[in-house]
Amino acid sequence: MLRTRRRQVLLGRLLTLLALAAGWQVLGSSPDADVKAVPKLSAVLAALGDELGTSALATALGETLTTTALGLVLCLLVGIPAGLILAAHPALTISSRFVIDFCRTVPPLAVIPLFLLLMGPTQRMAVSLIIAVSVWPILLQTIHGVRNVDPELLSTARSFGLPLWRRLLFVVGPASMPYVFTGIRISATLSLLLTIGAELIAGVPGLGKEILLSQSVPDRMFALITVAGVLGMALAFAVTAIESRLLAWHHVPRAAA
Amino acid sequence: MNATPAVQLRDLGVTYGGATGREVLRGIDLSIAPNEIVCIVGHSGIGKSTLIRCIAGLQRPTTGEVLIGGTAITAPPATLALVSQDYGRTLMPWLRVGENVRLPLRGVGLARAVQDERVAEALSVVGLVEAARSYPWQLSGGMQQRVAIARALAYRPQVLLMDEPFASVDAQTRAELEDLLLTLQRDLGITVVLVTHDVDESVYLSDRVVVVGGRPALVREIVEVPISGVRDQLTTKADPAFIACRTQVLSSIQASKDSGSAVGG
Amino acid sequence: MRVLAGLRLLLWELWLPVALVVVWWFVSASSTSPYFPPLSRIWEAFVENWFGPSFRVDVVPSMTNLALGLAFALVVGVGAGLLLALFPLAGEIAEPFLQFFRAIPALAVLPALFILFGTGSTGNVAAIAFGAVWPILLNTLDGIRSIHPSVRLVARSYRIRPYLLVTNVLLPGAMPQITVGIRTSLAIGVVIMVGSEMYVSTAGIGHFVVVAQQTFALADMWSGILLLGVIGYALNVGYGVIERWLLRWQPRSTSGSK
Numbered sequence: 001m002l003r004t005r006r007r008q009v010l011l012g013r014l015l016t017l018l019a020l021a022a023g024w025q026v027l028g029s030s031p032d033a034d035v036k037a038v039p040k041l042s043a044v045l046a047a048l049g050d051e052l053g054t055s056a057l058a059t060a061l062g063e064t065l066t067t068t069a070l071g072l073v074l075c076l077l078v079g080i081p082a083g084l085i086l087a088a089h090p091a092l093t094i095s096s097r098f099v100i101d102f103c104r105t106v107p108p109l110a111v112i113p114l115f116l117l118l119m120g121p122t123q124r125m126a127v128s129l130i131i132a133v134s135v136w137p138i139l140l141q142t143i144h145g146v147r148n149v150d151p152e153l154l155s156t157a158r159s160f161g162l163p164l165w166r167r168l169l170f171v172v173g174p175a176s177m178p179y180v181f182t183g184i185r186i187s188a189t190l191s192l193l194l195t196i197g198a199e200l201i202a203g204v205p206g207l208g209k210e211i212l213l214s215q216s217v218p219d220r221m222f223a224l225i226t227v228a229g230v231l232g233m234a235l236a237f238a239v240t241a242i243e244s245r246l247l248a249w250h251h252v253p254r255a256a257a
Numbered sequence: 258m259n260a261t262p263a264v265q266l267r268d269l270g271v272t273y274g275g276a277t278g279r280e281v282l283r284g285i286d287l288s289i290a291p292n293e294i295v296c297i298v299g300h301s302g303i304g305k306s307t308l309i310r311c312i313a314g315l316q317r318p319t320t321g322e323v324l325i326g327g328t329a330i331t332a333p334p335a336t337l338a339l340v341s342q343d344y345g346r347t348l349m350p351w352l353r354v355g356e357n358v359r360l361p362l363r364g365v366g367l368a369r370a371v372q373d374e375r376v377a378e379a380l381s382v383v384g385l386v387e388a389a390r391s392y393p394w395q396l397s398g399g400m401q402q403r404v405a406i407a408r409a410l411a412y413r414p415q416v417l418l419m420d421e422p423f424a425s426v427d428a429q430t431r432a433e434l435e436d437l438l439l440t441l442q443r444d445l446g447i448t449v450v451l452v453t454h455d456v457d458e459s460v461y462l463s464d465r466v467v468v469v470g471g472r473p474a475l476v477r478e479i480v481e482v483p484i485s486g487v488r489d490q491l492t493t494k495a496d497p498a499f500i501a502c503r504t505q506v507l508s509s510i511q512a513s514k515d516s517g518s519a520v521g522g
Numbered sequence: 523m524r525v526l527a528g529l530r531l532l533l534w535e536l537w538l539p540v541a542l543v544v545v546w547w548f549v550s551a552s553s554t555s556p557y558f559p560p561l562s563r564i565w566e567a568f569v570e571n572w573f574g575p576s577f578r579v580d581v582v583p584s585m586t587n588l589a590l591g592l593a594f595a596l597v598v599g600v601g602a603g604l605l606l607a608l609f610p611l612a613g614e615i616a617e618p619f620l621q622f623f624r625a626i627p628a629l630a631v632l633p634a635l636f637i638l639f640g641t642g643s644t645g646n647v648a649a650i651a652f653g654a655v656w657p658i659l660l661n662t663l664d665g666i667r668s669i670h671p672s673v674r675l676v677a678r679s680y681r682i683r684p685y686l687l688v689t690n691v692l693l694p695g696a697m698p699q700i701t702v703g704i705r706t707s708l709a710i711g712v713v714i715m716v717g718s719e720m721y722v723s724t725a726g727i728g729h730f731v732v733v734a735q736q737t738f739a740l741a742d743m744w745s746g747i748l749l750l751g752v753i754g755y756a757l758n759v760g761y762g763v764i765e766r767w768l769l770r771w772q773p774r775s776t777s778g779s780k
Binding site: 005008009012013016017020038091094095096097098099101102105106107108109110111112113114116117118192193195196197200201207208211212215218221222224225228229231232233235236 | 531534535536537538539542557611612614615616618619621622623624625626627628629630631632633634637638709712713715716717720721728731732734735740743744746747750751753754755757758
């Protein structure tokens, strides 16, 4: 029974994939004036095939990935220690609450024009943008995580006479990890979004800029958008894989955010 | 018993996973008269839940059939209400107590005023009129289980089916709920089928105790409980008849366990 | 006593933001850097623009697009999520496709969406809806799936009518997760609102900020950034109220999200 079910699902997915592909192809061939500019799937796939051979795509992908990764790593380096400090005392947590909440909710792209003026369309600008925006979820979740560590655990650790750094490493760290990872998941998605946004809107080199430049060549543009989709999927997959490895001991509720 | 049985099981059997699969229940024959209160006892994990689901019409038996009020059922019948063990998960946490009780009455063509009346009545029977506007989590476990009972009563069932209804409450509350059930059953004249693993409880509540056991589970023995009149926790449980029944049920369960899988049929 | 305690908490929460604004005000007062105009000038520009004609020209269209896009995402997301949850096989088949669409960085799709829907406000609304629909859809689907089997069993045994099952059992049961999805979608919606206006548009706050930057009207640009911050914060707080109302049946807990 389970085997037939499994087969039904796979067959259904295959059929859905074919239907989507056929739908796209039909949409692309439509003479309707409104959708004329959407290229046929076959043309997009051909463009994608051409693109895969060139170094332009590889370079752009490399740039986008480096920007995202660099930004995310810096966010971790800033966000987690800052979160630990702010969670250390209720006065710090409460005092910083409004500022963090405000900064967190500022629409991230709003500062692109300012950063563009200050730094021009460079990778440095995109990385700065990511730090300014993606650090907040990590910071906030670290504070939540530390503040939610079971006090029982902490007093047990203290009664064993563990020094502060050991308590941080072996008690606070693992216990707050599920929270921190939620922050990382959000920040990772946000970082990629910001990288693409900075490239598309401000012209920072990378995949988004390539999409912008290929606006007049719809085949190529759609091919590049597909690549961006695969990149997003790969990132989500990677973060989940790391999370389930590191948090194997913890029951992770299925992705919500 | 000339009247149509309220609940009748005919050669009921359940096997999971096809012909070569695991046989859980075999050849269960049982006839329960209207107004009777019957407990089904047996070890945990021998298929009591499966049996309950079959009687409730939530699962189709592999063999045999279930008749409620003389009609074979294929889906949950309108004349039966189910109260199960984990009250915390069978009350809708997002509905206030009154609305929880009302939910099964909605959409079946009952006027709003009639629904109100039935909800109020059911809540007053279980002594929870003041709690109507509370959310379930604001009540204790025992009170939540009373709400679940009120919901069943408001539904006006002919058969009340209870799956370990008092297993997750403390001993004091449990005794209170048992007595509440006996009072309700006497006053309202409903048929009660209750599944439990607690032998004392089964003897205290029942007219007859059905012992189920073995793998696959069969009806091992049906013990009549010859205690007439109003029962109460102190005197009934000290009654020699009660103690005799209890011993009989216990030894029957013990025997079914010892016989293990060597079941002849 | 309670009032006093609340007041003290408020003071603790507010001293830092107030101090930061005051510091900004005085440090920037003598600023000659074109990029960081005095806060007093930014404030003048803020009042002039947003309590003036730009409110109607830029804020109203932005907010209208956002509202339309989110409304569309909400209806489609909850509706489709519900349908997929009611037909588990369909849900299982659809899941990888939904995950893929959600994983696409929504801004990358902007050019394609503007080709499909034109560069008018339809394009902006479509972009917002496209980005915002997936978290709501996936959370609705997941939320309904995670309703405890006992709840469904009770609903079946009491023969709850289908529309009551949807409105009184499935949707409220999934609500804790749906609200998480909406919160994510709200954030994404605002990002795409700004992004799409910066990318190609003739109106909207994002458009205003970009034009101000290109014409070197930096006080105006700052006023736009500030306004976006205020809007973002206000939406978040406003949604918090709605969320508490939607989940009013839950016991209040003080812990954060996991």
